Amino acid sequence: MSALYRRFRPLTFEEVVGQEHVKEPLLRAIREGRLAHAYLFSGPRGVGKTTTARLLAMAVGCEAEERPCGACAHCQAVQRGAHPDVVEIDAASNNSVEDVRELRERILLAPLSAPRKVFILDEAHMLSKSAFNALLKTLEEPPPHVLFVFATTEPERMPPTILSRTQHYRFRRLTEEEIASKLRRILEGLGREAEEEALLLVARLADGAMRDAESLLDRLLLLPGPLTRARVEEALGLPPREALLRLAQALAGGQVGGALAEARRLYAQGFAPRSLVQGLMEVLREGLYAAYGLGGVALPAPPEALLRALTALDEALERLARRSDLLGLEAALLQALPNPSPPRPEEAP
Numbered sequence: 001m002s003a004l005y006r007r008f009r010p011l012t013f014e015e016v017v018g019q020e021h022v023k024e025p026l027l028r029a030i031r032e033g034r035l036a037h038a039y040l041f042s043g044p045r046g047v048g049k050t051t052t053a054r055l056l057a058m059a060v061g062c063e064a065e066e067r068p069c070g071a072c073a074h075c076q077a078v079q080r081g082a083h084p085d086v087v088e089i090d091a092a093s094n095n096s097v098e099d100v101r102e103l104r105e106r107i108l109l110a111p112l113s114a115p116r117k118v119f120i121l122d123e124a125h126m127l128s129k130s131a132f133n134a135l136l137k138t139l140e141e142p143p144p145h146v147l148f149v150f151a152t153t154e155p156e157r158m159p160p161t162i163l164s165r166t167q168h169y170r171f172r173r174l175t176e177e178e179i180a181s182k183l184r185r186i187l188e189g190l191g192r193e194a195e196e197e198a199l200l201l202v203a204r205l206a207d208g209a210m211r212d213a214e215s216l217l218d219r220l221l222l223l224p225g226p227l228t229r230a231r232v233e234e235a236l237g238l239p240p241r242e243a244l245l246r247l248a249q250a251l252a253g254g255q256v257g258g259a260l261a262e263a264r265r266l267y268a269q270g271f272a273p274r275s276l277v278q279g280l281m282e283v284l285r286e287g288l289y290a291a292y293g294l295g296g297v298a299l300p301a302p303p304e305a306l307l308r309a310l311t312a313l314d315e316a317l318e319r320l321a322r323r324s325d326l327l328g329l330e331a332a333l334l335q336a337l338p339n340p341s342p343p344r345p346e347e348a349p
Contacts, residue, residue: 004221005214008186011070011079013055016048017182017210022169026052030059030067036167038122038139038148042155043171046209049090052171053120053149054078057086060147061114062243074114075269092126100127100134107138107146116147124150125157132159139165173208176200182210183217187227194227201232202280239279240272244296247276247281251309251336252301259333264326273329274320281313305338 010016013023022041029035039056041049056066058075061083068075077083087106089099103119111117121127129136139148139162149167152158180199187194202220206213220227220235233240243266250258266276287299287308299306316332 004186004218004301005211008182008189008214009079010051010055011058012050012066012068013052014054015070016052018174018178019048019052019171022171023054026056026169030056035060035147037142038147038150038166040053040150040152040155040158040163040166040168041171042152042168044173044208045153046206046211047171047174048210049151049171050120050122053151055212056147057118057120060116060118061085065157072262082308083114085111085117086120087117088120088122090123091121092123093129095127097128097134100131104134104138107143111145115270116145118147118148118149120151122151123153125152125154126180128246129159132162136161136165174210175208179203179208179210179213183213186214186217190221192227193330197229197230198227198232201229201238207238218341237271237275239266239276241279241283244276244283246280247280248287248297248299251280251333252284252287252299252306252338254301254337256334260330263329263333267326267329273324273326273332274317276329277317277320277332279315281310283309284313301338309336309338 013027016023035056039053043049043051057069058070058078061074061078062068062072063074064072070076070079072081078086081088089103098315107117107119108114109117138146142148146318148166150158150162154315155163155168155170180196180203183199183202184194202213202216205216216236220232223231223235229241232238242291243262247259247262247266267273284299284306286296287301288303289296290298291303291306301309312335313332316328316335320328320332
């Protein structure tokens with residue numbers, strides 16, 4: 001069985017989560033027959049660039065009233081990667097001048113069944129300078145039957161001569177709520193249940209990338225029964241939120257003994273110091289939000305102290321990459337303490 005992100009890949013623009021600023025002008029261009037000859041889709045990985053490029057390729061030859069329909073033979077062939085007039089190229093491994101010359105020869109061939117041939121170049125920034133130069137002439141005077149879509153995570157590495165000859169659309173990271181909503185729909189289709197907190201945790205770990213969230217969910221579906229936040233944390237090796245809350249409260253309250261004792265307990269349970277610090281930073285961030293009335297978890301420290309703690313922990317992450325042991329963890333916590341007070345006897349580690 002294929003991966004979730006393949007099985008639930010959008011078949012219409014309506015199914016694409018977010019990116020309204022990209023979908024609306026593209027749909028208008030499709031309806032009015034005003035598609036450009038070259039597009040550049042840029043943005044973080046896993047946010048829908050290649051999916052949107054395929055939808056554009058589907059729309060070119062789809063004969064339904066609302067294009068693409070996702071159901072006709074043309075659309076299905078594009079989705080399977082079997083359409084003769086839609087060519088997907090991984091520029092990371094096909095980036096030489098010879099590869100581009102071969103591409104230019106294919107460009108000259110007329111489409112077999114669709115009105116236009118569509119060439120999708122993924123990771124386009126990986127093309128060599130000479131390859132870009134070889135492609136430039138084609139972009140300057142493209143055949144009327146050709147449509148290019150460049151997809152890249154690093155648009156700043158694209159030559160200005162290429163950028164000036166494309167319509168550039170920037171894709172944004174998806175919000176946690178948008179990702180969790182899509183994951184909920186997937187689970188409903190599979191007949192599985194999950195806590196909202198569990199889905200939001202997966203969404204947070206995906207850092208705005210839908211594909212990463214779907215890959216994580218694919219792994220979690222191996223667990224039997226409903227997905228809870230605790231089970232997700234255990235499966236992914238994450239520190240329990242309750243323990244991180246205790247650690248954050250002790251840290252924000254300047255309780256040296258309590259903070260060190262909780263950190264030692266978590267370290268003894270096998271959690272990596274970097275993982276603990278990253279989880280602690282998430283809780284402190286929520287505390288900062290709460291301090292400004294933006295929701296989150298209230299912590300016993302003013303926002304200035306929480307911000308200093310976040311800064312100190314962020315700097316400690318680099319050091320923990322070199323020395324990830326209990327001493328490094330304790331040093332990071334001590335530097336992050338806002339106004340440490342002497343531990344009471346019952347708090348002594």
